[in-house]
Amino acid sequence: MRAFRWERETKMNTDQxxxxxxxxxxxxxxxxxxxxxxxxxxxxxxxxxxxxxxNQLAEWFTTEFCKPHLAAAVVTFSLALSVGTAYLRAxxxxxxxxxxxxxxxxxxxxxxxxxxxxx
Amino acid sequence: xxxxxxxxILTALVxxxxxxACYEMATRSAKHCLAHxxxxxxxxRSEYHLSDAQFAKVTKMHEDYRPTCARMCxxxxxxxxxxxxxxxxxxTVTPETAAALxxxxxxxxxxxxAMLQHVYAVSAEMNPEDGRRYLKMATARIVAPGMAxxxxxxx
Numbered sequence: 001m002r003a004f005r006w007e008r009e010t011k012m013n014t015d016q017x018x019x020x021x022x023x024x025x026x027x028x029x030x031x032x033x034x035x036x037x038x039x040x041x042x043x044x045x046x047x048x049x050x051x052x053x054x055n056q057l058a059e060w061f062t063t064e065f066c067k068p069h070l071a072a073a074v075v076t077f078s079l080a081l082s083v084g085t086a087y088l089r090a091x092x093x094x095x096x097x098x099x100x101x102x103x104x105x106x107x108x109x110x111x112x113x114x115x116x117x118x119x
Numbered sequence: 120x121x122x123x124x125x126x127x128i129l130t131a132l133v134x135x136x137x138x139x140a141c142y143e144m145a146t147r148s149a150k151h152c153l154a155h156x157x158x159x160x161x162x163x164r165s166e167y168h169l170s171d172a173q174f175a176k177v178t179k180m181h182e183d184y185r186p187t188c189a190r191m192c193x194x195x196x197x198x199x200x201x202x203x204x205x206x207x208x209x210x211t212v213t214p215e216t217a218a219a220l221x222x223x224x225x226x227x228x229x230x231x232x233a234m235l236q237h238v239y240a241v242s243a244e245m246n247p248e249d250g251r252r253y254l255k256m257a258t259a260r261i262v263a264p265g266m267a268x269x270x271x272x273x274x
Contacts, residue, residue, distance in 0.1 A: 062120045065127075075130050082134040083141045090145030097149040098166065105159030106260050109184065109237055111191035111230045 167249040176244050184237045191230045198223045231261050 032038075048056070064070060107113045152161045160181065164174045202223050205216040238257040242250040 058120070061123050065123045071126060075133060078130050078134040079137045082138040086138040086141035087145055090142050093142075093146050094149045097146075097153050098162065101149075101152055101158050101162030102166075102256065105163055106257065108159050109181070109188060109257075110234055110260060111188045111195055112227065112234075 167245050167253050169245065169249075173244050177241055180237065180240055180244070184233075187233060191226075191233060194226055195230060198226050234261055 065074075148165065152158045152165065155161045160178060163169065163177065169177060198219070202216070202219045205213065205219050209216060235258070238254065238261070242254045242257075244250075245253055
């Protein structure tokens with residue numbers, strides 16, 4: 001009986017102590033710096049990831065493509081590519097014309113070519 | 120978006136203009152040669168870097184050689200026709216056919232010799248390196264005139 005009473009008093013004391021302790025506890029949570037901005041950035045990143053590649057490309061095309069430094073680079077690259085291609089094609093064309101002219105010249109000094117043509 | 124598409128169209132236009140301008144400039148000289156009535160000689164001048172004096176001499180030599188070439192051409196045509204007629208008119212090799220073939224071969228040889236002389240003379244008027252190139256090109260045609268120059272050089 002005595003043991004039961006002792007146990008009950010001890011429990012009551014513990015509850016009191018806990019009550020006191022809880023009454024002194026204050027929550028002092030501090031929001032980290034740029035908390036809101038970071039949250040919005042995370043939301044934007046997740047939304048961006050969900051968007052299709054085509055949408056991203058279209059957006060990039062609209063916003064970034066016309067910026068002067070990129071525009072200049074695109075024009076320069078495109079022009080260099082077309083001029084280079086034209087130059088290579090012209091080399092081929094000149095080689096073909098060269099072979100035709102060479103044959104034409106040789107015909108003028110080669111009687112065998114004329115003789116065999118006229119028969 | 121509209122601005123970007125406009126920019127893209129302009130870029131394509133600029134590139135197209137660049138392409139055609141470059142192609143025209145790079146092929147103008149060859150086209151001029153091809154359209155020229157004496158394109159072969161114009162090509163010779165350009166290909167073998169002939170100076171005005173060299174070109175004048177080569178042109179003179181070419182003009183002097185032209186009647187010889189024309190005469191030989193006529194003789195070869197006659198000889199070819201004779202050989203063809205003799206071959207067609209007989210089922211065996213007759214003495215006349217053999218003689219005509221011999222004459223035909225001699226004439227071919229004579230033509231090659233005349234051409235070789237002309238080619239040597241022309242190459243002598245050129246700068247040494249160009250002269251060597253010219254000889255290589257021309258003599259390849261003399262050895263086998265019916266074959267394409269490129270295939271001869273490959274061999």
